[in-house]
Amino acid sequence: MISITEPSFDETEVEMVRAVLASKWVTQGPMTERFEKLIAENQKAAFALACTSCTAALHLATMALGLGPEDEVIVPAFTWITSAHSAEYVGAKAVFADIDLATFNIDPKALEAAITPRTKAVVSVHLFGLAAPMDEIRAICAPRGIRIIEDAACAIATTYKGEPVGAIGDLGCFSFHPRKVVTTGEGGAVTTNDPELAAALRSLRNHGTTGLPSAEIEPHGPWTMGTFNRIGFNLRLSDIQAAVGVAQMSKLKALVADRRATAQRYTQMLREVNDLVLPVAGEVEGHTYQSYVVRLVEGGRRRRNAVMSAMALAEMQSRPGTHAVHRLGYYRNKYGLKAEQFPNACAAEDTTITLPIVPFMRHSDQERVVHVIRQALKG
Template sequence: MKINITSPSFDEQELLLLKQCLDSKWVTQGEFTQQFESLFKQRHDVQYAFATTSCTAALHMAMVALEIKPDDEVIVPAFTWVTSAHCVEYVGAKVVFVDIEPDTFNIDPAALEAAITPKTKAIVVVHLFGLAAKMQEIMEIAKKYNLAVVEDAACATGTNYDGKPVGGIGDIGCFSFHPRKVITTGEGGMVTTNNPKLAERIKILRNHGATANPNIDTSKPYYMGNFDHLGFNLRFSDIQAAIGVAQMAKLDKLLADRLACARQYDLLLSSVSELTIPQMPSQCGHSYQSYVVCLLVGGIDRRNLLMEALATEGIQSRPGTHAVHRLGYYKNKYGINSTSYPYASKSEDLSITLPIFPGMTDLDQQKVVNILKAALST
């Protein structure tokens, strides 16, 4: 039987709310979107939350809202999904990569501080695979150098750092609702902030650059609004939001199920000395959006053989994520040596994301581990 790398959790509640949305005939951004934003805002303890089309869109708007300009530099971890860096390129700024901590896969605060120059304006902090980055150290560095902090929390819905939800610790938080994430609306994202000026900019950017015209009653049929800013069409649909409302109602259970799966993997893999298992430093919570192990003995060819052994038995896996500095666009534009950022490179080459999702059975997890053990023994 096939074991997918993920399996979204849907039930009658999603169908019920979808029907309500469709029956209302209002399917663009509306009341369900407002409800979803309100639930997300409350759960993540932030003053403002704006649903949008993707986390990529959220990150792009973050750069624009922070007024990142060409010739500015933005620091990004070298091991992350590519859009953590793309958002900087979208506004013409320069990506400055820094290496990660090999035990957490998150940005190394010491490497971060060493990469700061007079041109540095912001840091993209990724809570990779759902593990909170070391925000206290990072925020101290950001304050010292007067830098904005964008939390790429694509994987980290519901993750806490030192008891506080991520996404409201830095200046702007960006979340994803892709099907592999903790909650899903098919596609979609969220921008969070506690800064009213940034919130107003994001609200304008999301809706074509529209602002209210104070001289015209908005209820009038001829009201069209003002367009004094260059914006985007990055609005959410109420169809997606209806699913999001249902997903938020079960967030705590989804997180608990993922944690239980992670603890079972920890137990099953505790005797496998050739693989590392995910670490969780003090203060750093983990949503276990992904469960990523790393091969300690052997190189990328052996890692690939392990993944092929899983695939042969119908088990999906994939590398953790990109070593972004080695991708063609960044390597060619910045002339980056492929041996730079060694921990990021090693993590891409030796990592394996194992299936993890709510409802995954102990037997499924045992099967995954048995195949890994057998393949390691050959």
């Protein structure tokens, strides 16, 4: 079986986890701080706060911005579902905007058309490791006071015009799920350059703690407990997971370089297959290829499924790109959305295939994948 992807582990991760277990400090301790520092340095952000998942990171971001009922948050219609859920978690409304089929990222014109007086934020997704058009997004949002949450779940080490994503908007949200370039099993992080947002995030992920009470009320001692002046959650990352993350971050440059090389080989081998559109649009110099996603030009969902079936028979994993979120039951039923409202998102869901791209993938395995796809398209 050729997996769609897999983590790259060795003795480095084992030794880091062993060190944490020996220390007996296994949650929200020095290893988590070390992991956060590595993320912040890599993304050129002033602050990075680790948490349990990117879903948690997005939830923390919407809470830190104070979003709530009566607010609207614009989300690309083609993305993983929690890009939209993060707005709904806090009682705000997810409002969809269509994508640019060439990049699978939000179309700035569609973003601008979706803005209303209630729009308070946009979730700008860097889908599959390709940066969204941040200059256009900022030009639209900044004059209107609309906050930007970068959904960088797929985009650790992705750059936009030479700058790492995650600190271009107000907040950046990262995933360390096993399908990502860097993994901690499950895990996430929020980045920001705003100290007030960082303080809110730190409190919200730790039950809503707001520091120690005033010493003027009672002298501090072993009896002193923290204050809790806001509602919060337990979304802290364990030091055991952070240890895996620290080991993974030491390999990040090599993992990204390898992934880009594998993607370039796919592009070279598939360049003359006229039935496919390859991921070659947008700021491709900064693309980290968390996924290598191709799109069928003709034949729609039925032909796409036939290609994926042929791959499965040849023992090769594949997946559609991701969801057209407005088609999913919760959003379709709650807001009365129709598929045709966001045609590019529907086309992307129906015609995309994520190809296997594992760390240090054998050239022969790539050749097998390409051969099966070519034969399936002929059939």
